[in-house]
Amino acid sequence: MSSREKMPIYRIAAEDLETYVTAIVRAMGSDEREAGLVVRHLMEANLTGHDSHGISMLPSYKRSIDDGNLKLGGAPKVLKDSGPVMLFDGENRYGQMVAHVVTEKAIERAREHGFAIVGLRNAHHIGRIGHWGGMCAAAGLISIHYVNGTAAMFVAPHGGSDRRFLTNPYCTAIPGMDGQPPVVLDMATSQIAMGKVRVAYHGGNEVPDGSLIDHQGRATNNPAVMYEAPFGALLPIGGHKGYGLAMICDLLAGSLTGGGSNLPERNMKNNIINNMLMIVLRPDLFDETDQVLADMNAFRSHVQASPAAPGVEAVLVPGDPERNTRAERLRDGVPIDGGTWDEVAAVARAVGVAVPNKPEPL
Numbered sequence: 001m002s003s004r005e006k007m008p009i010y011r012i013a014a015e016d017l018e019t020y021v022t023a024i025v026r027a028m029g030s031d032e033r034e035a036g037l038v039v040r041h042l043m044e045a046n047l048t049g050h051d052s053h054g055i056s057m058l059p060s061y062k063r064s065i066d067d068g069n070l071k072l073g074g075a076p077k078v079l080k081d082s083g084p085v086m087l088f089d090g091e092n093r094y095g096q097m098v099a100h101v102v103t104e105k106a107i108e109r110a111r112e113h114g115f116a117i118v119g120l121r122n123a124h125h126i127g128r129i130g131h132w133g134g135m136c137a138a139a140g141l142i143s144i145h146y147v148n149g150t151a152a153m154f155v156a157p158h159g160g161s162d163r164r165f166l167t168n169p170y171c172t173a174i175p176g177m178d179g180q181p182p183v184v185l186d187m188a189t190s191q192i193a194m195g196k197v198r199v200a201y202h203g204g205n206e207v208p209d210g211s212l213i214d215h216q217g218r219a220t221n222n223p224a225v226m227y228e229a230p231f232g233a234l235l236p237i238g239g240h241k242g243y244g245l246a247m248i249c250d251l252l253a254g255s256l257t258g259g260g261s262n263l264p265e266r267n268m269k270n271n272i273i274n275n276m277l278m279i280v281l282r283p284d285l286f287d288e289t290d291q292v293l294a295d296m297n298a299f300r301s302h303v304q305a306s307p308a309a310p311g312v313e314a315v316l317v318p319g320d321p322e323r324n325t326r327a328e329r330l331r332d333g334v335p336i337d338g339g340t341w342d343e344v345a346a347v348a349r350a351v352g353v354a355v356p357n358k359p360e361p362l
């Protein structure tokens with residue numbers, strides 16, 4: 001581990017954090033609607049426990065705006081529109097805005113046709129993919145999302161020792177029925193999301209075993225290998241299987257949509273570009289009764305009834321950890337590490353927003 005200090009953690013009420021972050025995003029140049037979409041997404045990421053995709057992204061967004069790599073305002077451009085098939089170009093606009101518009105369209109078309117296949121290319125960072133899966137599930141639809149990124153290379157292929165992929169996330173969301181919450185599997189194809197390495201680095205913490213290799217391909221827990229030369233790499237989840245899924249994300253979200261796979265010539269410093277392929281399905285696509293969702297819910301209950309292993313409270317389903325953390329953080333406030341607090345405060349000062357007093361550290 002490097003000699004970096006362990007950072008204090010502050011806990012701030014969600015509504016106070018939202019007010020502060022909204023002022024920053026507005027001062028960075030977004031109109032009210034765009035700021036609302038961006039801030040809602042960042043807040044939901046923090047509330048659901050994915051701090052790496054929350055307000056800690058603001059310094060990077062600010063750099064991208066300053067470099068002209070993140071365009072403000074506007075809307076995604078429609079490149080193809082033929083019933084259930086649509087393709088959009090995000091034109092480097094805020095991913096939280098363009099992915100919202102594109103997901104709304106995908107929902108509309110899937111409702112109409114039973115399914116929708118929608119591509120989004122060249123969006124600036126679209127954040128937590130579960131946000132978009134959750135939107136579809138809330139509309140009663142099933143959704144499958146493959147995402148790649150052409151910002152940089154972070155993840156080594158299985159059997160390799162240097163970086164070839166971004167952390168290419170995959171998500172599938174299944175709506176619940178009869179009061180059951182949705183199942184939302186939303187995951188990076190790397191052992192941990194790059195943002196979690198950043199949070200660990202800023203927090204002075206180690207990353208879990210099996211997440212990273214150093215520049216010689218040796219296992220390490222030190223997040224500094226992703227920030228300080230000589231650089232190491234993240235490992236894919238599940239060995240060859242996660243590596244395969246990461247590759248599929250580049251081929252479907254990148255090559256198929258035309259946004260491009262993560263070839264080195266597409267890497268842009270300080271700029272996170274995401275492409276996404278969405279497949280959205282009405283649950284009654286093959287069977288117009290409620291049987292499909294009823295069976296899904298029965299299966300979910302069957303799986304959850306497995307007796308918990310020693311040291312585990314209960315079997316959860318994908319999406320449960322986020323729901324539980326959200327309830328806790330809405331009640332107790334959102335924890336922000338000292339490094340993130342200071343970096344966001346620097347952005348606030350740069351755009352003329354008053355920085356609130358630091359809450360007491362935990």
Ligand SMILES: NC(=O)c1ccc[n+]([C@@H]2O[C@H](COP(=O)([O-])OP(=O)(O)OC[C@H]3O[C@@H](n4cnc5c(N)ncnc54)[C@H](O)[C@@H]3O)[C@@H](O)[C@H]2O)c1
Pocket residue numbers: 050053125126127128129130147148149167168169170184185186187188189191192193194196274315316317318319320321322
């Ligand atoms: N935009 C991008 O380029 C990009 C890149 C990578 C990751 N991301 C986002 O980063 C976020 C974090 O990804 P991650 O892989 O670190 O997530 P994670 O490992 O925390 O969770 C992955 C999935 O596992 C589920 N899960 C966790 N613990 C569980 C348990 N005990 N039982 C059952 N299910 C459980 C979660 O609900 C989630 O669906 C995601 O929202 C992802 O979309 C975005």
